Amino acid sequence: MKQLIIIFFFSVTILPQTRVEDIQTFTLENGMQIIVLEDHSIPNANMYFFWKVGSRNEYPGITGISHFFEHMMFNGAKKYGPKEFDRTMEANGGANNAYTSENVTVYTDWFPTSALDVIFDLEADRIANLEFDDKMIESERGVVLSERSTGLENSPLWQLWEQVQGAAFFAHPYSIPVIGYESDIKNWTKEDLQTYFATYYSPGNCVVVIVGSVSVDEVKSLTKKYFEPIAVGPPPRKIHTVEPEQDGERRVNVKRDVPSPYVMLAHHVPQTNSEDYYALSLLESILSSGNTSRLYSSLIDERQLAVEVSTDYSYAFDPYIFTIYGICSKDITPEHLEAAIIAELDKIIKEGVTDEELQKVKNQKLMEFYHTMETINGKANTIGTYELFFGDYKKLFSAPQDFAKVTAEDVQRVTAKYFTKENRTVGILMAEEEEK
Amino acid sequence: MKRSILKSPRARMHSRIAECVHSFIHSCIHAIILVFVLGSASFAQFQLPEYEHYILENGLTLYLMEQHEVPLVYISAVFPAGAIWDENNSGLAAFTADALLSGTKNYTKKQIEETFDFLGASISSQAGKETAEITISFKKSDLEKVLPIFVDVITNPTFPQEEFDKRKKRWLDELVQAKESPRRVIRSYFDQFIFGSNVYGNPVSGSESSIKEINRDDLQGFFGMHYRISKLGIAVVGDISAGDMKNKISAMFPRTPTLEQLNLNVDVNKNLKPFDKSKVLLVDKDDSRETTFLIGSYGVPWNNKDITQIQVINTILGGRFTSWLNDELRVNSGLTYGARSSFRNYKNAGTFYISSFTATSTTIEAIDLALEVLDRLHTAGIDEATLTSAKNYIKGQFPPRFETSGDLADLLTTIYFYGLDESYINDFEKNVDGMSVEKANEIITKYFPKENLQFVLVGKADEIRDKVKKYGELTEKKITDDGF
Numbered sequence: 001m002k003q004l005i006i007i008f009f010f011s012v013t014i015l016p017q018t019r020v021e022d023i024q025t026f027t028l029e030n031g032m033q034i035i036v037l038e039d040h041s042i043p044n045a046n047m048y049f050f051w052k053v054g055s056r057n058e059y060p061g062i063t064g065i066s067h068f069f070e071h072m073m074f075n076g077a078k079k080y081g082p083k084e085f086d087r088t089m090e091a092n093g094g095a096n097n098a099y100t101s102e103n104v105t106v107y108t109d110w111f112p113t114s115a116l117d118v119i120f121d122l123e124a125d126r127i128a129n130l131e132f133d134d135k136m137i138e139s140e141r142g143v144v145l146s147e148r149s150t151g152l153e154n155s156p157l158w159q160l161w162e163q164v165q166g167a168a169f170f171a172h173p174y175s176i177p178v179i180g181y182e183s184d185i186k187n188w189t190k191e192d193l194q195t196y197f198a199t200y201y202s203p204g205n206c207v208v209v210i211v212g213s214v215s216v217d218e219v220k221s222l223t224k225k226y227f228e229p230i231a232v233g234p235p236p237r238k239i240h241t242v243e244p245e246q247d248g249e250r251r252v253n254v255k256r257d258v259p260s261p262y263v264m265l266a267h268h269v270p271q272t273n274s275e276d277y278y279a280l281s282l283l284e285s286i287l288s289s290g291n292t293s294r295l296y297s298s299l300i301d302e303r304q305l306a307v308e309v310s311t312d313y314s315y316a317f318d319p320y321i322f323t324i325y326g327i328c329s330k331d332i333t334p335e336h337l338e339a340a341i342i343a344e345l346d347k348i349i350k351e352g353v354t355d356e357e358l359q360k361v362k363n364q365k366l367m368e369f370y371h372t373m374e375t376i377n378g379k380a381n382t383i384g385t386y387e388l389f390f391g392d393y394k395k396l397f398s399a400p401q402d403f404a405k406v407t408a409e410d411v412q413r414v415t416a417k418y419f420t421k422e423n424r425t426v427g428i429l430m431a432e433e434e435e436k
Numbered sequence: 437m438k439r440s441i442l443k444s445p446r447a448r449m450h451s452r453i454a455e456c457v458h459s460f461i462h463s464c465i466h467a468i469i470l471v472f473v474l475g476s477a478s479f480a481q482f483q484l485p486e487y488e489h490y491i492l493e494n495g496l497t498l499y500l501m502e503q504h505e506v507p508l509v510y511i512s513a514v515f516p517a518g519a520i521w522d523e524n525n526s527g528l529a530a531f532t533a534d535a536l537l538s539g540t541k542n543y544t545k546k547q548i549e550e551t552f553d554f555l556g557a558s559i560s561s562q563a564g565k566e567t568a569e570i571t572i573s574f575k576k577s578d579l580e581k582v583l584p585i586f587v588d589v590i591t592n593p594t595f596p597q598e599e600f601d602k603r604k605k606r607w608l609d610e611l612v613q614a615k616e617s618p619r620r621v622i623r624s625y626f627d628q629f630i631f632g633s634n635v636y637g638n639p640v641s642g643s644e645s646s647i648k649e650i651n652r653d654d655l656q657g658f659f660g661m662h663y664r665i666s667k668l669g670i671a672v673v674g675d676i677s678a679g680d681m682k683n684k685i686s687a688m689f690p691r692t693p694t695l696e697q698l699n700l701n702v703d704v705n706k707n708l709k710p711f712d713k714s715k716v717l718l719v720d721k722d723d724s725r726e727t728t729f730l731i732g733s734y735g736v737p738w739n740n741k742d743i744t745q746i747q748v749i750n751t752i753l754g755g756r757f758t759s760w761l762n763d764e765l766r767v768n769s770g771l772t773y774g775a776r777s778s779f780r781n782y783k784n785a786g787t788f789y790i791s792s793f794t795a796t797s798t799t800i801e802a803i804d805l806a807l808e809v810l811d812r813l814h815t816a817g818i819d820e821a822t823l824t825s826a827k828n829y830i831k832g833q834f835p836p837r838f839e840t841s842g843d844l845a846d847l848l849t850t851i852y853f854y855g856l857d858e859s860y861i862n863d864f865e866k867n868v869d870g871m872s873v874e875k876a877n878e879i880i881t882k883y884f885p886k887e888n889l890q891f892v893l894v895g896k897a898d899e900i901r902d903k904v905k906k907y908g909e910l911t912e913k914k915i916t917d918d919g920f
Contacts, residue, residue: 017505041505042835083767086758091825093832095756112832142770146726150773150793153726154617257723259612290553292546304602307609330609360554367556367575370506374840 018373020397024216028228031204035383035393036219037211039376045212046376047119049107050384053200055178056102056239062188064180065196067100068144072193075136078129082136085122092118102174103317113213124226130197132190141185148179156429160254160264164427167252168266168321172243202233207387211380246423254429261334261430264325265341267423272315272389278402279410284313285361286353294344305332305340315389334428345419352412365403482835484861488678493691495666499848500678503841509674510573512845513590514853517568517662520635520702525650527642532658533563538599541592543585545599557582565640566783567853573842576675587688593659600652611644615915618721618728618894624920626730626892629717634707636785643919665689669852674841704784711888714908720897721915727799727895731806732789733885735779738854744867745879746779751826753777753813754790760809765792771802783854788885799900814886817877827868
């Protein structure tokens with residue numbers, strides 16, 4: 001094993017071109033934080049806006065509004081009216097997208113560097129002076145209802161996820177699905193949107209990351225010109241609700257006409273910036289990364305209990321859930337698959353993981369790091385994500401070492417600590433006739 | 437069918453633009469990507485980076501390109517061994533490609549997986565409509581550990597019976613699972629509907645009945661027939677020395693070509709004739725809450741001389757967020773989360789289709805509107821400002837398509853299989869810029885279908901059957917019926 005570990009550290013020393021000191025950061029007078037990385041490998045650049053707002057900031061009546069808002073940010077502002085944002089961006093060679101999670105709303109622009117000034121103008125206009133056109137609000141409601149419906153239509157997992165998440169949390173707003181409930185999507189008002197904008201889209205609530213063929217000086221002067229004049233809003237309310245400790249297994253059954261049952265297990269785990277993050281992240285890889293991972297090799301390959309199995313352990317500001325889910329093979333009951341997944345967890349709690357297994361997932365983390373650093377989009381997204389969830393983008397560069405420090409005992413300890421029956425929510429989705 | 441590990445259920449993260457719209461940019465390499473090989477004097481200035489190209493004595497075609505930004509290497513190997521060669525065993529090509537990783541003369545399945553997983557490297561093997569593609573990526577320091585396995589996988593697979601049996605069982609389960617998602621299977625229905633008994637109608641993953649009939653000998657037979665070194669193209673891109681790599685690869689394959697030259701050609705034009713009427717295939721999924729639909733016809737093959745110009749027009753019709761289709765069906769009317777249009781180009785054939793989905797109750801409204809937009813393309817044509825915007829978009833979004841070594845390795849194997857000329861890439865910008873409004877309108881008339889359209893709809897048949905008859909001659913299937 002020693003030799004392998006040496007190889008690992010050697011690899012760390014031949015990091016890709018980008019070094020932590022290549023990244024520049026500064027904060028504008030209105031509190032907006034800017035992070036810039038020059039990368040001239042292609043004549044393009046990007047701009048990522050990480051807003052610290054997501055469904056975590058919602059409550060009954062306005063569920064889904066963060067995500068709806070993400071759509072509304074494209075529907076017209078003072079200078080660039082409805083449709084003009086996209087038309088102007090695309091006519092200048094740019095493209096965009098955006099995503100919303102429980103924690104954040106992220107807007108992404110990808111463009112040839114020649115369009116840099118236009119992109120600043122477009123973004124400053126909508127952040128400072130968003131307008132709410134009644135007609136656009138109504139048509140966007142239809143779009144989001146279609147988005148909700150097509151997710152449910154095409155993925156039974158989607159449906160199961162919503163309900164497991166809702167059962168795992170009853171106090172913390174992580175119980176709210178990001179897409180929102182249909183009745184709320186149909187009923188929130190223009191005033192709700194205006195209040196939400198004023199509360200959460202204040203420049204101090206945003207981290208902007210720009211990576212690509214730009215110069216730091218140019219970006220500095222453009223941010224001063226376009227973003228610094230944007231007015232500061234009131235600080236958003238803190239989310240102080242703490243989910244009470246779970247004190248017994250919870251179970252959810254969902255009926256859907258599927259050919260074979262779906263099983264989902266969720267366990268409460270701490271937030272991303274906790275000390276157990278690295279061990280839990282390695283545990284996730286041990287369970288589901290690659291064909292030699294524990295769940296794949298045992299449940300899919302050797303025992304043929306499942307056709308698919310996977311895990312989710314996402315970045316989160318507050319304590320969240322670590323989720324394992326699978327689809328039963330033909331004639332396998334959900335109880336059988338559930339018991340087999342739990343047995344794999346218990347095995348780690350009892351016997352731990354091997355050194356080789358641990359080294360394997362550490363090597364995989366290093367490769368993931370390289371893949372991230374291959375593209376300007378990978379760099380921008382990861383830098384912003386680390387800044388928000390780990391509190392410092394520099395942690396991206398120390399991640400290989402932080403993972404290297406985790407021991408087999410650490411992995412065993414976190415498994416024993418969090419993967420208990422009392423801390424578990426189990427969801428089963430299956431057709432009616434198979435139910436007991 | 438290739439992915440056994442699920443992606444995130446996506447319930448938690450919502451993008452503004454659905455994958456199916458956005459995948460316009462991240463499309464399947466064999467079908468669309470080269471259409472985006474677009475350069476520009478004003479933006480991109482993309483030229484294919486320098487590379488070396490050899491045809492070895494045994495017929496193997498080798499491409500080598502040095503890229504030193506990260507210490508990674510990508511190798512991509514392509515054989516003409518896709519579903520068009522399935523003959524009567526639908527799914528055989530895909531199963532054979534998948535099973536290359538089940539064990540070889542010198543490595544068991546377990547050894548292959550343990551080596552790659554331990555190093556954080558990756559290996560995949562899958563077949564599409566026309567090709568089988570085996571790709572690996574790894575840290576350059578691991579070359580000696582992974583290269584021998586890669587070569588053994590593509591030259592000495594043994595198709596162990598036990599692994600075959602397990603995979604077959606799971607394959608059958610996966611076929612049933614896939615039909616839970618109309619979006620995942622609608623193209624298989626569409627291809628079969630368009631091409632009928634022509635080989636391009638073959639569903640890549642096969643059907644339940646056909647997979648049940650496949651045995652281990654079929655895989656071995658298919659491998660022997662279609663995985664010829666003389667037909668193999670390999671691209672190595674990344675942190676390498678081209679000279680060293682050439683010597684290494686050359687030394688690992690037999691030096692002499694396979695003596696026996698079989699005629700592997702299939703009649704790619706068999707049973708292809710123009711449509712003389714509109715037809716509708718209605719696939720009944722009785723628990724549907726929405727209708728997923730494709731509307732289209734034949735498209736063009738790769739070697740079409742106007743392929744770049746066609747893509748510029750398609751950008752306007754349904755290839756970007758502000759495209760006419762997305763603007764009408766999503767932005768103006770809120771009928772759907774996304775609407776787009778696509779050309780899928782094969783070596784000897786192609787398809788064109790409009791794709792979207794909408795609530796069951798708005799099916800007719802959405803399809804009528806899509807048809808109206810297509811009609812407007814023909815009747816109103818395109819003006820200078822719209823054309824310029826599309827040109828800028830397609831050029832501006834071009835360089836990121838070839839940003840990584842993996843992208844470039846895919847590009848080189850695509851060049852190999854489709855016999856593309858470098859000028860195709862290097863002159864792309866010129867071709868985009870040189871396109872006039874007159875030419876644009878000529879392209880519309882020539883390549884964008886106007887009548888005798890073919891419709892495939894997956895949804896709740898009882899609620900839409902009577903209304904969709906107006907689009908053409910109606911055929912109906914249940915989604916649970918075997919195959920497509």
